[in-house]
Amino acid sequence: MRVSNWMIALASGVVLAGCASTPPPKKAPPVVSAPSNGSSQAPAVTPPVIPSGPIYGGSTASRIVQVALRENYNWYQPFIDVNGGLRYQRTTESEKVRLADGTTSWEKVVTYWRNSGTLYSMMDSGISGASTCQSTSYSSAECRAFLLDNPWSAAFISYVMLQAGVTNFNTSPAHIDYIRDAYNGSGPFLMMNPATTQPSPGDMVCYVRNTRAIIGYEGLIAAFSNNPSLRQAAHCDVVVKVDRTAKLMETVGGNVLNGVTLRKLRLDDRGIAMLPRPVGFEAAGDGEDAGDSSCTPANENNCSLNRQNWAALLRLRTP
Template sequence: MRTWRLVPLLLLASASTWAGDACPLLRTQTASPDPATRIAAIACREHAAWFRPFIDRNGRLASMTTMEAESSPLSDGQESAWQRVARYWRDSGLLGGMGHRSGASDCQYGALAGPSATACRAFVVDTPWSAAFISWVMRQAALPGFRGSSRHYSYVRDAYLQPATHAYDVLDIAKAKLAVGDLLCYVRHANRVYAHEGLLAAARGHDILDMHCDIVVAVNPDNDSIAYLIGGNVQQGVTMRMLPLNRNGEFWGLPLRVGDGSLCAPDNEAACSFNRQDWAALLKLKPADELAKLPGALPPTPEIVPAEEQKCCVHCVVGAGVPRCPKPETP
C-alpha cells in the first residue's frame, strides 16, 4: 500500500505515529527511488515555499500568505510568486504552446525585467496555471507514462482512453481508496454536474472540459482520518486541501456539488465550502513495477484551444501555430 509511511525507515518510527501534515518529513524525499514519494515530496516542497496555505477539512481557507501576482519572495528566497509560476510554465515544457496568449513568450527566459517582466506577469495572472503546476511536478519527478498539458482534461482523458501506456488509471471516487501520488480531480462547470459517468462520456466524445486536479501527498486514516492534497492555482497559490476519510482510507462525507442551484451566500452558509466540488475521478498511480515498464517522461500535449479562442500573436513563439497579428496601419 502506497501511503506517506513509505518514506525511508529512518523516518518511519516518528512518521507512523504522527498525526497531521506529513509534508515537513516528505519534502526532503525528492530523490526517493519510489515515484509516488517523489511526486509527493516535490509538491510538499513547493507548498512550503508558498508559506503552507491550506483549506481545512470543513472547506474553509484557513491560511494564505502570498498570491500569484505578488513580487515579494517566496519562503525559499529563490524568486517571487509570479516568477515561480512562470517557471512552472517554462520548465514543464508547456510555454511554447501558449503563444496565442499575450505575454507568454515574454516568460521564456528566467531573468525577467522591464517590459518582459510586465508582460509575463500579466500572462501569469490571466492564465489558469493549475495544470501547468501538475505537469511541472510530474516532470520534476521524472514520472514515466505521463504527458503534461495546460488542461487537466487532456491527461485525464489520455489515462481513460490509453490505460495501457499511461501512468494512471481512472477510477470512480465512490469506489476509490486513496494513496500517495494519486490525483483527485473535479469538473469546473457552473451550470452542470458531470460526476464520474459524465466525465467518461465527455472523454469518449469531443467535449473539452475545464477541470482541476490535486496531488494526494498523505493518507492518514489511522490517526486524524484525513487525506492531504496539494494543488496549484488554488486560491492563487500552491495550497493544501484536507478531506475526511474513513478508517479504510476511503472518502467519508466528501462534499459534492449538486445541481440544485444552491449558491454560497451569507444566508446560505451550508453551501460555502472550497471542498464542495464536482469530484469526478481519482487518477490512481500505477505501482512502481508497472511504471518501470512504461515509456519515459513524455513530451507535453499542445494546448487544446477551441476555434473561437484562437488569436493572433505579437511576440510569437516559433512552432505555436498561431498567426502573427498584422501591423497597425500608420496614419
C-alpha cells in the first residue's frame, strides 16, 4: 500500500476546514451516557510502557489504552489533527527504520500478525506469502510482499486485545467479525450508535469502507439484519482519551497511513464524537484511509482523513 497524492498533500501542512459532522436534527435522539467508571480521561502513560509483553495491571479499559498508546509511541507518535490533516509521520510499514523499541517498521507489522494469531487465518486461507512470515527467518521477499498487499489494521486490534488480556475477544484479520460479535451481543463489546453514544477509553469506533450500499449505523444494522454472515471491509480505532471539558477525543489505529497512528476528533456539547462524514461515498481508492473522490486541490475541504463512513461504536462491556 502506498500513500496517495491527496494524503501527501495533507501531510504538507494544509490547514483543513469544514470537517464538522452534520448537525443533529432538531429533535435529537437520546444520548447514551458513557459508563460511570471514574474519570473520562484515558489513564496516564508517562512514559509509555515500552516492553513488548502483555500488560496485566489495571482495568480492562486501562490495559487496552496502555497497549494502544505504547504502540503509537513505538512508531514515534504519528497523528492526524482534528481537521483531518496528517501532522507527523516518521516511518511506514515497508521501511527498515528502527522503531522506539528497536524493531524495524516492517518487522513490527509481522509481530502484529504473528502475536495476534491472525496470521494462521491468512495461512489457512492460502493467502500468498503468509506462511513465509510465520517462519523464524521471515526476512524474505514473499513475506514483505504479504505485508504490503494485505491490510493489517484488524491484526493490530487483535494484537492489542490479546496484549491487554481481553477475554472472549474474537481475534480476526477482518474487523467485521468482531463488529458482528458486538452486534449479536457476544464477546466483550456491544455495538452502539456513534451518533448517540458517549465514547469512553477502551471503546472502539469503526467505519465501513469501499461501499455505497451501507451508509452509517442504520445502514450497517440493516446489512446485518439482511445478511447475518455479512462480509464487509471495515476499520476500527481504539479510543484512548476522552476529554469532555476540552471537547476532544483521541483514538489509535493500525495501518492508518501505513503506521500506528493517533487520530484527534472533536466532541459536541453532549460528549458525542463529531465523526465527519464523506462528501461522497465513492472512495478514491481501496486503501483503509482512502478519501472520497471529491478530494482535489480545488476542494480542500473534502480532503479530511477523518471523513469516513463511520458506522459503529463498540462499547466495552466491563471498563
